[in-house]
Amino acid sequence: MPSATLRPETQYATLAQQGEVAQLGMWVFLATETLFFGALIFTYYLYRLSYPEAIAEAAKDAVLWCGSVNIGLLLTSSLTMVLAINAAAQGRRSAATGWLLMTIGLGLCFLGVKGYEYVADYSDHVVPAVNFALKPGESPVSELFWVYYFVATGLHAIHVTTGLGLLIYILWRLRRGRISAAYYAPIEVVGLYWSFVDTVWIFLYPTIYLAGRT
Amino acid sequence: MAMIAAEVEPTYLDNEHTIASWLLTKDHKRIAMMFLVSITVFFFIGGFAATLIRLHLATPEGLLQPSLYNRMFTMHGVIMVWFFLIPSIPTTLGNFLVPMMIGAHDLAFPRINLASWYVFNLSGLVLLYALIMGGVDTGWTFYTPYSTVYSNGYVFAAALAVFVNGFSSIMTALNFVVTIHRLRAPGMTWARLPLFIWGIYAVSVVMLLATPVLAMDTMLLGVERFIGVGMFDPRRGGDPILWQHMFWFYSHPAVYIMILPGMGLVSELIACYARRPIFGYAGMTIAMMAIAILSFFVWAHHMFVAGISVYSAIVFSLTTFFVAVPSAIKVFNWTVSLHKGAIIFDAPMLYALGFVLLFTIGGVTGLMLATLGVDVATHATYFVVAHFHYIMVGATVSAFFGGVHFWWPKMTGRLYPEMWARFAAILTFIGFNVTFFPQFILGNLGMPRRYYTYPPEWQSWNLLSSAGASILAVAYLLPLFYLGWSLVYGKRAGPNPWRATGLEWLTPSPPPKDNFERTPVVTVGPYAYDPETDQYVTQDGVSHA
Numbered sequence: 001m002p003s004a005t006l007r008p009e010t011q012y013a014t015l016a017q018q019g020e021v022a023q024l025g026m027w028v029f030l031a032t033e034t035l036f037f038g039a040l041i042f043t044y045y046l047y048r049l050s051y052p053e054a055i056a057e058a059a060k061d062a063v064l065w066c067g068s069v070n071i072g073l074l075l076t077s078s079l080t081m082v083l084a085i086n087a088a089a090q091g092r093r094s095a096a097t098g099w100l101l102m103t104i105g106l107g108l109c110f111l112g113v114k115g116y117e118y119v120a121d122y123s124d125h126v127v128p129a130v131n132f133a134l135k136p137g138e139s140p141v142s143e144l145f146w147v148y149y150f151v152a153t154g155l156h157a158i159h160v161t162t163g164l165g166l167l168i169y170i171l172w173r174l175r176r177g178r179i180s181a182a183y184y185a186p187i188e189v190v191g192l193y194w195s196f197v198d199t200v201w202i203f204l205y206p207t208i209y210l211a212g213r214t
Numbered sequence: 215m216a217m218i219a220a221e222v223e224p225t226y227l228d229n230e231h232t233i234a235s236w237l238l239t240k241d242h243k244r245i246a247m248m249f250l251v252s253i254t255v256f257f258f259i260g261g262f263a264a265t266l267i268r269l270h271l272a273t274p275e276g277l278l279q280p281s282l283y284n285r286m287f288t289m290h291g292v293i294m295v296w297f298f299l300i301p302s303i304p305t306t307l308g309n310f311l312v313p314m315m316i317g318a319h320d321l322a323f324p325r326i327n328l329a330s331w332y333v334f335n336l337s338g339l340v341l342l343y344a345l346i347m348g349g350v351d352t353g354w355t356f357y358t359p360y361s362t363v364y365s366n367g368y369v370f371a372a373a374l375a376v377f378v379n380g381f382s383s384i385m386t387a388l389n390f391v392v393t394i395h396r397l398r399a400p401g402m403t404w405a406r407l408p409l410f411i412w413g414i415y416a417v418s419v420v421m422l423l424a425t426p427v428l429a430m431d432t433m434l435l436g437v438e439r440f441i442g443v444g445m446f447d448p449r450r451g452g453d454p455i456l457w458q459h460m461f462w463f464y465s466h467p468a469v470y471i472m473i474l475p476g477m478g479l480v481s482e483l484i485a486c487y488a489r490r491p492i493f494g495y496a497g498m499t500i501a502m503m504a505i506a507i508l509s510f511f512v513w514a515h516h517m518f519v520a521g522i523s524v525y526s527a528i529v530f531s532l533t534t535f536f537v538a539v540p541s542a543i544k545v546f547n548w549t550v551s552l553h554k555g556a557i558i559f560d561a562p563m564l565y566a567l568g569f570v571l572l573f574t575i576g577g578v579t580g581l582m583l584a585t586l587g588v589d590v591a592t593h594a595t596y597f598v599v600a601h602f603h604y605i606m607v608g609a610t611v612s613a614f615f616g617g618v619h620f621w622w623p624k625m626t627g628r629l630y631p632e633m634w635a636r637f638a639a640i641l642t643f644i645g646f647n648v649t650f651f652p653q654f655i656l657g658n659l660g661m662p663r664r665y666y667t668y669p670p671e672w673q674s675w676n677l678l679s680s681a682g683a684s685i686l687a688v689a690y691l692l693p694l695f696y697l698g699w700s701l702v703y704g705k706r707a708g709p710n711p712w713r714a715t716g717l718e719w720l721t722p723s724p725p726p727k728d729n730f731e732r733t734p735v736v737t738v739g740p741y742a743y744d745p746e747t748d749q750y751v752t753q754d755g756v757s758h759a
Contacts, residue, residue: 010728011313011320011397021322021396028388028422036426039460043434043445051451129441141451147443151434 006183019185026189030196037155037200044148044207051141056212058142061126061135062149066117067209070110071201077106078198085191091181093174100171100187103194107164114157152204159197166190223731225627225724240324241727246309247625248331250618253298253306254694256338260293261690268649268683271676274667283666284351285367291354292372296379297338299606300468303475304421305334305386307617308414310625312390314718314725315408317399317734322392330385337378344371353664355465358446358457362438370439373432380425380432387421390414399717401736406753408716408740409492412499413478416506420467420474423510428464431457455520462513470509472606473573474502476613477544480566483616484548486714487563488555489748491741494547501540501547508537518589527586534584541577545570556745560712561635565616568643569609576604579654594664597657600650608646615642615693622697623711627724628704634696641689648682715742715752 012018048055084099125133128146135142170190173179179187226243236244263286270277270286278286309327313320321327344350350367352360361369394407394415407415435457438444446457485492492498514522514530522530548570557563579601583589592598616639622630652675659675661668668676710719717734718725737755744750751757 009320009324011318011322011324013733017396021392024396025323025388025392028391029384032384032388032422032426035423036430039427039430039463040434043430043456043460046453046456047445047451050453054451128443132443139451140449143443143450144445144447144452147437147445151437 006178006180015183019183019188022185022189023192026192030192033196037152037203040148040152040155041203041207044152047141047144047148048207048211051139052212054139054141055145057138058126058145059208059212061124062209063117063120064209064213066113066120067205070113071205073106073110073113074198074201077103077110078195080106081191081194085184085187088174088179088184088187089181093177096174096179096187097171100167100174104164104167104171107160107167110160111157111164114153149208152208156197156200156204159200163190163194163197166193223722223726225722226727227627227724229727238328240320240328242309242313242321242324242327243625243725243729245324245327245331246306249301249305249309249334252331252335252338253301256293256297257302257690260290260298261687263287263290263293265683265687268680270666271668272680273677274670274673276667278666280666281351284353284664285345285349287664288350288353288367288372289345292341292350292376295354295465295468295606296376297334297341299472299610300383300421301334301386302472302610302614303479303617304390304414304417305330305382307410307479307614307621308390308475309386311621311718312393312411312414313397314624314721314729315411315716316394316397316402317717317730317736318393318397319728319730319733321389322397323389326385327389330382330389333378333385334382337375337382340371340378341375344368344375347371355461356432356435356457357461358435358438358454359448362435362444362446370436373436373439377429377432377436380429383421383425387418387425390418391422394418399734399736402717402753403736405496406736406739407499408478409481409495409498409502410475410478412502413475413481416478416502417471417474420471420506420509424464424467424471427460428468431460431464455517455522458517458520459513462516463510466513466516467509469602469606470505472610474505476569476610477502477505479613479617480548480569481551482714482716483562483566483620484551484570485741485743486620486712487558487560487566488552489558489743489745489750490551490555491739491743492547493550493553494543495739495741497543498547501543504540505537508533508540512537515584515589518586519593531584531586531589535581538577538581538584541573545574545577554745556748559636561630561632561639562616562620562712564636564639565612565619565642568639568646569612569616571643572604572608572612572646576601576609579604592657594662595657596653596661596663599663600653600657603650603653608650611690612642612646615639618693618697620712621718622700623707624718624721624723624725626701626704627707627722628700629707629711630693630700630704631696634692638689638692638696641685641692645682645685645687645689649679649686650682652676652679652682710752713750713758715740715750717753720752720754 008015008018080099080102084096087096087099121127122131125131126146128143170187173186226241266286267290270283347368350369350372352365352369394411434445438446446452446454448454481492511533512530514526515534518527583601619630619635656672656675661672707723709722720734721729734754736753738751738753742751749757749759
């Protein structure tokens, strides 16, 4: 009887309250995350407005197909994530396991594509301070774009990696029977985080890969 | 003896005795005490730097080399802002009292609470590393491009410390917001929350929304410092002023992070020692939330002379004036709350009254600085230094000390020696004014901040300020001794020595590990004191004579 071992912690009256509190905690955390990424994207817009042509020129060197494939992968992974939550809520443990594994797989594919893209960027001499060369006709401003690119995508990749760690932890809990139809808040909380990571890419993708391309 | 002890429920202090039971505790009360130790250490390190600064400025010739002087005021600022003032009231008294005041058994996320303490100390170690290796000379504001290109101090390590410190703030604030929303005892409606809880709630919202912006700002600074290319780099079209915008987007709200918990805390003290309900409870809560919201729309008033357009300067000047409205509401309400009260001048009340007076002086000079023409003349002079010390040190530290005295019996089970405490409270008030009031005059005379020397004709005011600082140092050191003494020799406090109304006073002092044997049920508002009959009603609805 796996669910018999689950008891709320001392500060909660019921498991339901514990789950609800955990969700609110994640929402509040995502509010701070929004301001964190928001500040970065804000600085980018500022420079984009100041130097529209120079940054559009620099952004053309970003590998479009990598970013596009990745948004497909992440959006799909959000679907498999909610399907996992749904299955867990209905107590279908093996289905939930399957959907979680697919989510983890899609996340790993995302990181793989991202890694490939970084290698491509390196050979394209667009890594500031490490391997950077201005192309003919480019202004020094383009280096600012690449700083933004690496900070933003790097932070996002850290968040994806954290999300994968959480997903693996949830998978372990699920297999141990510590997530059940009676108490599935942990998987919902991780699902919220995963959707946020997905949403960040929805903002990064057009700012980096699409704006200014004709 | 052992048999008697077995019958009484052990307190949170003596239910376990191993070191691990402290270092791995999930009890919010123990974590609060651990934070109290950590921030006390940083308070005295920061105070040591302040002492050196005032010693140096006692004469125009000075004591320190210019470069060392720069490092001292930077160290003083960074430590006092991030490692003392911002965490001071929330992490100690807030941690201890939030669950107890709302009738909860712990914070919502005890492990995150413990993690917050570890992250705080980790960031402190990083900062101490930066200081020991040679320090930072940029001032606590890290203005670019000096900090990114020219400074040869340990800017990266210091910025990293501030970055990591932010996680601690966020974890604590997140815990408070969720706890206050979801773990209130039955009957503890929003309109019955003690004002201290409202203060903590307001400050947590500000911390959650402002800290990530500073985190991003310091991260971009770190990137630029580390790899030599970055967002603030003017050689590549970057804008150094952007640093200031993002910095003050956090650091102006940070001033309100320091003052808001103090405002809530002082309301508790004034109600209890005037034996009267707080006048205009609803107005007080609205004022605190208004200050929290307005704090996000005033940041550029730090930048009136930084080259922002005159139109944005006018707008930010106007929004800054708006802050005066809720602030004045609070001061008026505290004053009216005293009217026809049966005032008891115990030490916490003396600190509270000191808070109101110093906050008023700090606030009114803030209005002077919000005025564009005045600010252009007084920008970066000692007038500004005096102004923000009145708010951040005069007011906040007074509130903190008042709160520590008020809840000391609850935290430790012992009473502090009242006469010594009153003496320290009065000495704090005198020492503070002697230190900082001359700085208003110096600023008005035109003495710029952060300069390591000054013309000889300004020496008398500087000497007076330094003399005041030595009084202040004694006043801040005194509690360390008599509070420490009271831990062993203080009289047993009993559950409610001040005859106060909050739920925390329903528990034994010190409280047991889970706070309440049974979750209390709240039936009345927080300040049911009656000055005429001297009766009071605790929040569980029980009337006491």
